[in-house]
Amino acid sequence: MNSSTSILKWLFSHLRPYITKVALALVALFVGAMAWLILGQGVRLVVDQGFVAGDETMLLQSLLLVLGIALIGSVATYCRFYLMVWLGERVCADIRKALFSHLVTLSPNFYAEARTGEVISRFTSDTTLLQSVVGTGVSMALRSLVMFIGAIILMAITSTTLTFYVFIAVPVILLPIKLLGKKVRHFAKVSQDDVATMGTLIDENLHEIHTIQSYNHESQSVAAFDNSAEQIMRSAAKRIHYRALLIALIMFISLSSIFVVGWIGALDVIAGKVTPGELTAFVFYAVLAGGSIATISEVIGDLQKAAGASERIVELMNTQADIPQANKATDTSSALLQEPTQMAQSAADPILSLNNVNFSYPSVPDKQIIHDLSFNVKTGQKLAIVGHSGAGKSTLFDLMMRFYNLDSGEILLGKQKQTELDVDTVRRHFALVPQDAVIFAMSVADNIRLSSPDASDEAVIEAAKLAFAHEFIEGFVNGYDTQLGERGVKLSGGQKQRIAIARAVLAKRPILLLDEATSALDASSEKYVKQALDTLMNQTTTIIIAHRLSTVINADNIIVLEHGRLIAQGTHESLLESSPVYKEFVDLQLS
Numbered sequence: 001m002n003s004s005t006s007i008l009k010w011l012f013s014h015l016r017p018y019i020t021k022v023a024l025a026l027v028a029l030f031v032g033a034m035a036w037l038i039l040g041q042g043v044r045l046v047v048d049q050g051f052v053a054g055d056e057t058m059l060l061q062s063l064l065l066v067l068g069i070a071l072i073g074s075v076a077t078y079c080r081f082y083l084m085v086w087l088g089e090r091v092c093a094d095i096r097k098a099l100f101s102h103l104v105t106l107s108p109n110f111y112a113e114a115r116t117g118e119v120i121s122r123f124t125s126d127t128t129l130l131q132s133v134v135g136t137g138v139s140m141a142l143r144s145l146v147m148f149i150g151a152i153i154l155m156a157i158t159s160t161t162l163t164f165y166v167f168i169a170v171p172v173i174l175l176p177i178k179l180l181g182k183k184v185r186h187f188a189k190v191s192q193d194d195v196a197t198m199g200t201l202i203d204e205n206l207h208e209i210h211t212i213q214s215y216n217h218e219s220q221s222v223a224a225f226d227n228s229a230e231q232i233m234r235s236a237a238k239r240i241h242y243r244a245l246l247i248a249l250i251m252f253i254s255l256s257s258i259f260v261v262g263w264i265g266a267l268d269v270i271a272g273k274v275t276p277g278e279l280t281a282f283v284f285y286a287v288l289a290g291g292s293i294a295t296i297s298e299v300i301g302d303l304q305k306a307a308g309a310s311e312r313i314v315e316l317m318n319t320q321a322d323i324p325q326a327n328k329a330t331d332t333s334s335a336l337l338q339e340p341t342q343m344a345q346s347a348a349d350p351i352l353s354l355n356n357v358n359f360s361y362p363s364v365p366d367k368q369i370i371h372d373l374s375f376n377v378k379t380g381q382k383l384a385i386v387g388h389s390g391a392g393k394s395t396l397f398d399l400m401m402r403f404y405n406l407d408s409g410e411i412l413l414g415k416q417k418q419t420e421l422d423v424d425t426v427r428r429h430f431a432l433v434p435q436d437a438v439i440f441a442m443s444v445a446d447n448i449r450l451s452s453p454d455a456s457d458e459a460v461i462e463a464a465k466l467a468f469a470h471e472f473i474e475g476f477v478n479g480y481d482t483q484l485g486e487r488g489v490k491l492s493g494g495q496k497q498r499i500a501i502a503r504a505v506l507a508k509r510p511i512l513l514l515d516e517a518t519s520a521l522d523a524s525s526e527k528y529v530k531q532a533l534d535t536l537m538n539q540t541t542t543i544i545i546a547h548r549l550s551t552v553i554n555a556d557n558i559i560v561l562e563h564g565r566l567i568a569q570g571t572h573e574s575l576l577e578s579s580p581v582y583k584e585f586v587d588l589q590l591s
């Protein structure tokens with residue numbers, strides 16, 4: 001219960017900025033409900049004053065009154081519906097915006113553990129559910145509640161005896177709603193889970209269509225999908241059965257009770273205890289009250305679902321970014337990020353130093369990945385890191401950019417400790433060219449501009465020229481405006497890499513982190529990529545995870561990692577002499 005109250009508070013806090021609209025919606029809701037309730041009195045007038053009394057003028061006047069009330073009720077319904085659904089959409093958009101800006105601050109470690117698919121599903125389906133419930137569910141529940149209370153009061157005023165009989169009928173109607181409603185909800189949840197499973201299946205198969213088709217796996221994929229679709233059908237059939245039964249039972253029981261009460265009421269009319277108009281009004285209210293109860297019981301299930309959805313959203317919102325900001329006053333300035341002319345950094349000073357770094361991933365704290373690692377990189381140097389797969393090379397890049405906290409030791413950027421700087425500032429020191437270039441579904445220019453959103457068109461073209469990408473981009477019909485498909489399907493491997501290099505060039509950051517691609521490109525692509533990288537490496541300090549002989553030969557310094565330990569350091573020639581591991585590595589991996 002406590003959590004429901006906090007969820008409600010959370011939801012209402014999002015409604016607060018639109019308090020005027022909320023108030024207007026509530027006014028419309030009350031006016032609408034009142035209009036429908038007063039309509040019963042109008043009907044009573046029509047029957048008693050016009051119909052039974054045989055007075056044509058009164059009949060017309062009462063009918064006009066009924067029409068007037070219906071008009072007011074309809075206008076109020078429009079306002080309530082519009083405002084409530086608008087509020088639902090608005091709150092949902094606000095929550096989505098807040099959630100997304102929170103999600104982009106969470107580290108890759110969070111996504112490695114939480115499964116991105118699940119986060120996306122929470123994001124889209126939970127917020128959509130919330131939107132429909134805030135928009136229509138709450139509106140319907142509130143309206144029905146007001147109508148129910150009003151109808152009961154007016155019933156009691158019209159005839160206490162008949163109201164008493166109605167109250168005897170209420171539990172008879174509520175019992176099947178409660179029992180069958182539970183079943184319906186259970187199977188609705190099962191169907192939802194089945195649909196989610198199908199979603200994963202579609203996503204996996206269509207994203208990896210290349211592998212599926214090359215291994216002729218289509219028929220097995222189709223069979224697995226058919227199975228999943230049939231499973232949804234089976235649980236849906238159960239849900240539909242219980243729902244149909246529920247509707248039929250409610251109809252039968254409520255109509256029977258109205259008939260019984262109507263019969264008792266008719267006897268009272270014959271006995272002269274109530275007027276025919278009163279009986280008509282009473283039945284009108286009884287139907288209103290019954291309808292309201294049915295709506296509330298239906299919406300309550302949705303409200304519970306929305307509470308669950310909100311709880312999951314709040315849980316996501318409360319996930320803390322695992323990299324804390326600097327403890328001291330957050331320092332967003334860094335000597336290395338100043339204009340080159342003011343830069344106190346001399347070529348002999350280290351631009352990056354690791355001192356006795358120890359690290360294990362938070363998810364596997366017992367397995368130490370980096371052991372007592374120390375080295376430094378001087379301004380303008382080219383440092384190559386070599387080591388077997390799993391030695392911890394990529395982990396080092398992540399540590400430099402502070403995607404994780406160290407277990408012990410320190411990393412310095414120039415003379416400043418990484419932990420004393422704002423995380424954003426730390427990252428502004430590095431331009432990363434990953435092994436598999438990442439291309440987004442936007443234009444070529446915007447893909448390059450990703451690293452520097454304010455860059456001018458001229459700067460983008462300049463960067464592309466330096467990355468040897470300008471020529472092939474010009475070859476596209478739309479040039480720099482060419483839209484790249486999802487996952488960059490329209491580009492070759494070498495082209496993607498050159499776009500990624502142009503992005504790094506444009507970023508103009510003090511340290512280039514380069515994860516050299518292991519997959520071979522064709523000879524001409526290879527040549528362009530190499531030229532592009534050479535240009536870039538000559539401009540800045542470069543740390544490169546090397547897989548090619550030519551790269552290590554040109555490096556100023558090479559460090560050899562084995563199981564997260566630095567086992568040798570030096571130039572290519574000196575290491576060939578001094579380090580058997582390096583020599584073996586060169587023979588095996590690089591030549």
Ligand SMILES: Nc1ncnc2c1ncn2[C@@H]1O[C@H](COP(=O)(O)OP(=O)(O)OP(=O)(O)O)[C@@H](O)[C@H]1O
Nearest residue numbers: 112361363364369388389390391392393394395396
């Ligand atoms: N998110 C993670 N959580 C737990 N362990 C991880 C994580 N990422 C990597 N590891 C482990 O850390 C070790 C080092 O991995 P890393 O990716 O840094 O190696 P690498 O030298 O870059 O290898 P490769 O050349 O194959 O890319 C491996 O044993 C790997 O299993």
